[in-house]
Amino acid sequence: MLSSPLRHIAASFKPRSVALASRNARTYATETKIPINIVEVGPRDGLQNEKGVIPVDVKVELIEKLALAGCNNIEAGSFVSPKWVPQMAGTGEIISRMHRLPDVHYAVLVPNQKGLDGLFSVLDTYNQSSHSESIPPPSDEISIFTAATDAFTRANLNTSIAESLVKLAPVARTAIDKGLRVRGYVSVAIACPYTGQVDYKKVREVSKELLEMGCYEVSLGDTVGRGTPTQVAEMLEEVKKDVPVEKLAGHFHDTFGTAVANVFTALEHGVRTIDSSVGGLGGCPYSPGATGNVATEDVLYALQGSKYSVTGTEYGKGSIDLDKITEIGWWISGKLGRESISRAGRALRAKKIRDAEMAKDGEVRAKL
Numbered sequence: 427m428l429s430s431p432l433r434h435i436a437a438s439f440k441p442r443s444v445a446l447a448s449r450n451a452r453t454y455a456t457e458t459k460i461p462i463n464i465v466e467v468g469p470r471d472g473l474q475n476e477k478g479v480i481p482v483d484v485k486v487e488l489i490e491k492l493a494l495a496g497c498n499n500i501e502a503g504s505f506v507s508p509k510w511v512p513q514m515a516g517t518g519e520i521i522s523r524m525h526r527l528p529d530v531h532y533a534v535l536v537p538n539q540k541g542l543d544g545l546f547s548v549l550d551t552y553n554q555s556s557h558s559e560s561i562p563p564p565s566d567e568i569s570i571f572t573a574a575t576d577a578f579t580r581a582n583l584n585t586s587i588a589e590s591l592v593k594l595a596p597v598a599r600t601a602i603d604k605g606l607r608v609r610g611y612v613s614v615a616i617a618c619p620y621t622g623q624v625d626y627k628k629v630r631e632v633s634k635e636l637l638e639m640g641c642y643e644v645s646l647g648d649t650v651g652r653g654t655p656t657q658v659a660e661m662l663e664e665v666k667k668d669v670p671v672e673k674l675a676g677h678f679h680d681t682f683g684t685a686v687a688n689v690f691t692a693l694e695h696g697v698r699t700i701d702s703s704v705g706g707l708g709g710c711p712y713s714p715g716a717t718g719n720v721a722t723e724d725v726l727y728a729l730q731g732s733k734y735s736v737t738g739t740e741y742g743k744g745s746i747d748l749d750k751i752t753e754i755g756w757w758i759s760g761k762l763g764r765e766s767i768s769r770a771g772r773a774l775r776a777k778k779i780r781d782a783e784m785a786k787d788g789e790v791r792a793k794l
């Protein structure tokens with residue numbers, strides 16, 4: 427009889443040909459998967475739209491938890507007027523205080539030069555500190571935003587689309603000159619709460635302009651969550667006439683329950699980056715009834731076993747850990763005084779509770 431450790435080695439031994447075949451099979455499976463990036467926007471797009479204002483400490487903890495779940499792109503907050511969006515006050519403090527991981531991009535939203543100056547002042551303090559050699563910077567990326575209708579741009583930025591582009595171009599240039607990445611958003615890419623159906627040609631034109639001003643990627647927002655897969659496909663076909671699809675990201679809200687279907691439609695049309703929000707946080711202040719972003723849990727769950735694989739840091743074993751994200755979704759929802767609204771998050775939590783009860787039940791029976 428073999429001793430226990432040797433039995434273990436014997437059990438794991440396979441003839442060389444079998445070992446090679448199974449390694450090749452694993453390599454093949456990994457190589458054929460199409461890598462997808464997730465941009466976790468919960469701390470920004472999610473929390474900015476929640477009624478309750480979350481304390482800085484909790485936001486810091488949220489961002490840290492997300493990075494430890496494997497998220498490699500996190501929108502951490504925004505430097506906007508606190509009169510317009512009080513929920514985002516304290517972003518400078520948050521990005522200075524949070525523990526930052528080297529392989530994670532921490533982005534902040536800026537609407538104008540004043541917002542960029544707010545970020546620069548945080549970065550100046552970091553650069554002057556003695557830790558700047560060893561600790562990653564508070565942020566390496568800004569997101570700028572405009573929209574596909576004048577009415578929405580007026581509501582969100584107090585300008586027309588054309589004026590917003592004129593104002594954003596020097597902001598993007600200055601950020602790039604300082605070594606920051608710049609990402610662009612086009613809101614209301616499908617429907618506008620003020621004007622209804624959107625002209626996709628406008629989405630195409632605005633996306634092109636954002637790329638020309640130096641954005642490395644443009645995220646197309648179904649801000650009010652009204653889009654259907656057919657509309658997403660039509661919109662993307664139009665935008666792709668002028669913009670390489672590798673430069674596009676999909677940003678879907680889930681008001682009508684179509685967000686996961688819209689994610690898959692975007693992926694099938696060549697989009698490789700998806701914005702999502704832990705716990706399905708968020709909404710849209712200009713669109714009554716609009717719900718949050720597609721939940722990160724729902725996207726991760728739906729992508730399982732598909733031809734796509736989600737990229738992430740070593741903390742998510744090269745991906746984003748669905749169980750950890752589910753827990754975070756419940757934790758942050760609890761801080762908001764409610765339950766997670768992610769469908770997958772709710773089902774996974776219920777299963778976990780049921781499994782724990784059954785295990786306990788089993789233990790009790792075993793003792794009887």
Ligand SMILES: CC(C)(COP(=O)([O-])OP(=O)([O-])OC[C@H]1O[C@@H](n2cnc3c(N)ncnc32)[C@H](O)[C@@H]1OP(=O)([O-])[O-])[C@@H](O)C(=O)NCCC(=O)NCCSC(=O)C[C@@](C)(O)CC(=O)[O-]
Nearest residue numbers: 471505506507510537540541582583584611613614647649
């Ligand atoms: C752009 C403004 C400021 C123009 O608003 P304004 O009123 O025209 O600006 P202003 O230049 O006249 O300034 C008004 C006051 O705001 C201050 N101010 C001015 N700028 C800043 C700043 N950066 N940070 C802090 N304070 C600022 C400024 O100093 C002044 O203060 P006061 O003199 O009255 O005391 C305003 O419209 C604004 O803050 N808009 C941001 C709205 C916002 O954050 N919306 C949500 C983000 S977009 C989004 O969620 C959609 C997206 C991206 O997720 C994709 C999708 O789903 O579609």
